[in-house]
Amino acid sequence: xxxxxxxxxxxxxxxxxxxxxxxxxxxxxxxxxxxxxxxxxxxxxxxxxxxxxxxxxxxxxxxxxxxxxxxxxxxxxxxxxxxxxxxxxxxxxxxxxxxxxxxxxxxxxxxxxxxxxxxxxxxxxxxxxxxxxxxxxxxxxxxxxxxxxxxxxxxxxxxxxxxxxxxxxxxxxxxxxxxxxxxxxxxxxxxxxxxxxxxxxxxxxxxxxxxxxxxxxxxxxxxxxxxxxxxxxxxxxxxxxxxxxxxxxxxxxxxxxxxxxxxxxxxxxxxxxxx
Numbered sequence: 539x540x541x542x543x544x545x546x547x548x549x550x551x552x553x554x555x556x557x558x559x560x561x562x563x564x565x566x567x568x569x570x571x572x573x574x575x576x577x578x579x580x581x582x583x584x585x586x587x588x589x590x591x592x593x594x595x596x597x598x599x600x601x602x603x604x605x606x607x608x609x610x611x612x613x614x615x616x617x618x619x620x621x622x623x624x625x626x627x628x629x630x631x632x633x634x635x636x637x638x639x640x641x642x643x644x645x646x647x648x649x650x651x652x653x654x655x656x657x658x659x660x661x662x663x664x665x666x667x668x669x670x671x672x673x674x675x676x677x678x679x680x681x682x683x684x685x686x687x688x689x690x691x692x693x694x695x696x697x698x699x700x701x702x703x704x705x706x707x708x709x710x711x712x713x714x715x716x717x718x719x720x721x722x723x724x725x726x727x728x729x730x731x732x733x734x735x736x737x738x739x740x741x742x743x744x745x746x747x748x749x750x751x752x753x754x755x756x757x758x759x760x761x762x763x764x765x766x767x768x769x770x771x772x773x774x775x776x777x778x779x780x781x782x783x784x785x786x787x788x789x790x791x792x793x794x795x796x797x798x799x800x801x802x803x804x805x806x807x808x809x810x811x812x813x
Contacts, residue, residue: 546586547578554706555580556642558602562589567633589637593627598637613637644708645670646793651724652715653680659782661689674699696720700727710735710789722748729761735792737766
């Protein structure tokens with residue numbers, strides 16, 4: 539595989555912009571693409587590389603940007619100038635070509651702002667659940683790899699924390715520092731920037747006070763409404779491990795696109811409840 543393609547694909551994955559990789563897997567007769575030709579398709583429709591150009595490449599691009607690209611699939615193109623036949627195109631190269639489309643899994647980053655006891659439990663559990671975890675804390679005694687062995691650890695003042703966050707639609711951010719003033723500062727720094735999840739560990743009263751001040755300062759109410767707080771699912775959690783479970787479950791639900799979570803999906807239970 540071409541080193542430039544590998545580098546560009548890695549950069550796109552890291553930036554969260556990669557959508558799909560298309561690869562010419564076979565050809566017959568004359569075809570514009572050759573086996574091994576690759577094309578990266580980004581979420582915005584931009585590309586790197588080629589599968590041969592022309593109508594076939596345009597159809598590959600359209601398929602890569604559709605919901606059909608969420609699963610691995612192949613596309614065949616007959617290049618005999620007969621668009622009405624099965625797999626037909628207007629291209630008159632004379633042969634045929636088959637292209638494999640592979641979706642690129644997003645890197646789901648989790649930034650834990652506060653590396654205390656709850657942060658330690660969450661960093662370990664979230665890493666096991668497939669998140670690429672970064673822990674940021676301003677205390678050298680807590681910003682340690684020994685305390686967060688499954689995470690990237692950054693020791694930095696909280697007013698510089700945003701510099702270490704790659705804001706994107708696949709980024710999740712959990713604020714759980716050791717001070718209310720840090721929590722509010724970080725919330726202000728993160729709100730309004732691209733993210734999938736922004737959560738704050740707080741009581742309803744604490745969150746309400748933050749929101750009141752922030753709304754008075756001109757922060758949009760719709761941005762405040764997107765914040766997950768009190769953070770995590772209400773499962774009666776108390777210990778750091780239990781709190782981590784409740785937060786991680788919520789993170790997974792948001793990552794999976796869940797808007798409702800059933801407490802008990804047993805059909806007999808639900809039937810009894812309805813009656």
